[in-house]
Every structure is written in structure tokens, then in C-alpha cells.
Amino acid sequence: PSRWRPACRLLSTSPADLAAENARLRAELSALRDAAAANGAGGAAGAAAAAAAERTLFVGARSSYTSQLRFWCPEEGPPPSPMPCFRLVDDLGEVVPGAEAHVPQLDEEVCLRMMETMLRVSEFDKVF
DSSP: OGGGHHHHHHHHSOHHHHHHHHHHHHHHHHHHHHHHHHHTTOHHHHHHHHHHTOBOOBTTBOOBEESOOOOOOGGGOOOOSSOOEEOSBOTTSOBOTTOGGGOOOOOHHHHHHHHHHHHHHHHHHHHO
16 A cells, blocks of 8 residues: 555665664764763763653654563552553664663564564554
């Protein structure tokens, strides 16, 4: 369908172009984190604090990220508000600090199926 064309275009981009864009984005993100650290606590602690202070950009969800998977049970009390967003990799595909031991080893075919499903779900969110 035509609504999937942006994803198809992205998938058909040459590996060299994708690698170059990825490197550019990583450098930009690193510079932004360094600037945030320089304005905050400074040093490695400042960089870690800047990364931890990163917030989700999902519509309707402005929470912090976490690499700690935790379940809240009603008998333990209410969950935090807003509930933290669990993730293992950042927006550029790098494993976030503290999540290294939890990253599963998946083959390329499984990863592509997962990405296609995430794109479909994203489109469903826009419609419904």
C-alpha cells in the first residue's frame, strides 16, 4: 500500500548512504550530550545524567527512559506517574548504558519482521 512507501524507501537506501547518515546523527547526538554535560554536572557523571534525563518523544507520553524492566503490582502501590519508558537501544540503534546484558541475539530476518510490525502498529496508532 502507498502508506508504507516511506518505510520501503528507507529500506531501499544504499548501505553506504545509511552508514553516512547514521555517523552524522551519532556525531550530532554526541555533541549535544557533551554540551548538556558541560552545562550540567560535567565529566562522565554529567554525560550519564544527560543521557538519563532524556525524555520520550511519543505523543501523549512525556516520561523518562529506563533500561530496568520492572512490573508494578497493585498490592505494591501505584506505578509512578508518568511511567518510565523501557528501552534497550537508543534512537540510533546503540545499546543504552546498563542494558548490555539484556539485549537478545536476533538474526536479520527476525529484526526485519519486528521493524515491519512496528511500522504497521505506528500507522494503526495514527488511524485509530
